[in-house]
Amino acid sequence: MAQTIRVVVNGRTVERSVPERMLLVDFIRDELGLTGTHQGCTYEGVCGACTVHLNGEAVKSCMMLAVQADGEEITTIEGLARDGALHPVQKAFNEHHALQCGYCTSGMIMNAVDFLRTTPAPTEAEIRHALIGNICRCTGYQNIVAAVAAAAAAMRARAAE
Amino acid sequence: MYPRPIGEYHRPASLHEALQLAGSGRGGAIYIAGGMSLMQALKSRVAEAERLIDLNHIAELRGIAEEDGGLTIGAMTRHRDLAAQAGRLGAYEAIADAAAHVGDRQVRNRGTIGGSLSWNYVAACLPTVALGCGAVVRSVGTSGERVETPIDAFQKGALTTALEEGEIVTAIHFPRAPAGAGSAYRKWGIVHDALPVIGVCVHVQTADGRITGGRFAVTGLADGPARSARAEAQMAQGFAATDAAAISACAAAAAEELSPPGDAWVSADYKKELIAQLGREMLALAAARATGG
Ligand SMILES: Cc1cc2nc3c(=O)[nH]c(=O)nc-3n(C[C@H](O)[C@H](O)[C@H](O)COP(=O)(O)OP(=O)(O)OC[C@H]3O[C@@H](n4cnc5c(N)ncnc54)[C@H](O)[C@@H]3O)c2cc1C
Ligand code: FES
Numbered sequence: 001m002a003q004t005i006r007v008v009v010n011g012r013t014v015e016r017s018v019p020e021r022m023l024l025v026d027f028i029r030d031e032l033g034l035t036g037t038h039q040g041c042t043y044e045g046v047c048g049a050c051t052v053h054l055n056g057e058a059v060k061s062c063m064m065l066a067v068q069a070d071g072e073e074i075t076t077i078e079g080l081a082r083d084g085a086l087h088p089v090q091k092a093f094n095e096h097h098a099l100q101c102g103y104c105t106s107g108m109i110m111n112a113v114d115f116l117r118t119t120p121a122p123t124e125a126e127i128r129h130a131l132i133g134n135i136c137r138c139t140g141y142q143n144i145v146a147a148v149a150a151a152a153a154a155m156r157a158r159a160a161e
Numbered sequence: 162m163y164p165r166p167i168g169e170y171h172r173p174a175s176l177h178e179a180l181q182l183a184g185s186g187r188g189g190a191i192y193i194a195g196g197m198s199l200m201q202a203l204k205s206r207v208a209e210a211e212r213l214i215d216l217n218h219i220a221e222l223r224g225i226a227e228e229d230g231g232l233t234i235g236a237m238t239r240h241r242d243l244a245a246q247a248g249r250l251g252a253y254e255a256i257a258d259a260a261a262h263v264g265d266r267q268v269r270n271r272g273t274i275g276g277s278l279s280w281n282y283v284a285a286c287l288p289t290v291a292l293g294c295g296a297v298v299r300s301v302g303t304s305g306e307r308v309e310t311p312i313d314a315f316q317k318g319a320l321t322t323a324l325e326e327g328e329i330v331t332a333i334h335f336p337r338a339p340a341g342a343g344s345a346y347r348k349w350g351i352v353h354d355a356l357p358v359i360g361v362c363v364h365v366q367t368a369d370g371r372i373t374g375g376r377f378a379v380t381g382l383a384d385g386p387a388r389s390a391r392a393e394a395q396m397a398q399g400f401a402a403t404d405a406a407a408i409s410a411c412a413a414a415a416a417e418e419l420s421p422p423g424d425a426w427v428s429a430d431y432k433k434e435l436i437a438q439l440g441r442e443m444l445a446l447a448a449a450r451a452t453g454g
């Protein structure tokens with residue numbers, strides 16, 4: 001009824017005994033105290049608030065069990081900044097007012113970071129298509145799309161340096 | 162919020178090991194693939210897992226390979242990887258059409274073609290493409306016996322398939338198509354990339370610019386995906402691949418024949434209109450792809 005798992009979370013290996021039925025999102029929030037990952041819908045897996053990276057890819061952490069992450073690498077919103085400097089997507093969300101209440105924000109950013117890794121120069125249509133899995137109840141999406149586009153440009157500029 | 166307690170979680174590294182775990186005679190074993198349908202069922206306690214067997218670490222279940230001029234797709238191949246094949250699937254472009262719009266990025270990063278076919282939800286994209294394209298489902302039972310099941314026999318109605326307890330889908334095979342074949346899939350949902358209210362997959366055979374036969378499959382019906390015999394009869398009779406009137410008549414025949422259920426959001430008549438419209442578009446697109454147009 002419980003299993004010991006070792007997961008690399010934001011670069012640090014953690015070892016815990018968890019019940020098999022524990023959702024990955026509950027492991028992240030309740031066991032590790034990383035409450036930047038939010039929980040919006042939980043049952044259906046449609047809101048995207050719980051998005052984290054599993055081995056670098058955006059996944060909904062309410063749609064996996066914690067035991068499935070054994071031996072894998074998880075990155076949460078808390079693990080994006082490098083040496084105290086925000087990730088370019090985080091910076092762009094701040095600069096473009098891409099959030100109001102902030103509930104959707106960590107999921108949006110985690111999805112966008114994975115998206116820009118695979119699509120460094122997206123069109124606006126591609127950005128909108130990429131964000132379908134993340135619901136925002138506040139912003140109307142305009143500024144989120146603008147922030148992702150700005151982050152893409154900033155990351156391309158940095159890569160070209 | 163939790164699922165009911167799960168007795169055991171196993172992570173086999175081979176098909177053989179997975180089958181041994183499932184076939185140990187103790188019952189209560191459930192496979193998990195992408196989890197994009199199963200986790201909903203576990204969390205809402207519609208399903209219960211005494212023993213959960215995770216297929217995500219079995220390398221032999223993944224990948225896309227050419228085989229005898231056809232296409233073989235491992236059951237654990239994810240929607241994302243199928244979508245990435247757009248433009249390279251020849252007669253089976255419908256697979257990428259469908260995979261590219263399943264749910265959202267996060268769902269496509271996890272969900273698999275094998276899971277989608279095994280779940281056989283009444284409104285789902287890949288099962289409809291498999292039916293429309295005449296796929297063959299390869300599976301292996303706990304006795305180790307390998308089985309090939311034509312998709313028409315594999316799908317047994319809403320959420321039901323020919324799979325027996327413990328049987329694992331290993332791959333979906335799309336047989337070699339003769340020259341001049343093409344396919345297309347599109348759905349209409351309440352919101353962008355949502356589950357289809359109606360989805361249509363058409364696979365056509367052409368010769369000298371004429372449609373000479375094909376398959377016409379629809380999702381969004383009460384009993385899971387179904388083919389339209391009337392539309393297929395018109396395709397078998399043949400018409401020019403660019404004949405807009407014949408294409409419309411063919412799709413209209415499918416709309417007349419099939420009976421989608423009305424619901425709180427979309428009436429039955431509107432769904433019939435969707436079959437006619439999507440049918441027209443997909444027939445035209447499949448024909449254009451088949452004739453290189
Ligand atoms: C937000 C959201 C949106 C979605 N939108 C769409 C959509 O637009 N179109 C669409 O078609 N689908 C949609 N889906 C469902 C999605 O396609 C799932 O990927 C699919 O239905 C199940 O595949 P899976 O790999 O996740 O299987 P799982 O959920 O892991 O498994 C489903 C079932 O199949 C069984 N199973 C899985 N693999 C095998 C195998 N190899 N052999 C035998 N049994 C097996 C499992 O035991 C389980 O009973 C959506 C899902 C979500 C959460
Ligand atoms: S909480 Fe996971 S998708 Fe909504």
Ligand code: FES
Pocket residue numbers: 098099100101102103104105135136137138139
């Ligand atoms: S900022 Fe409030 S939900 Fe998006």
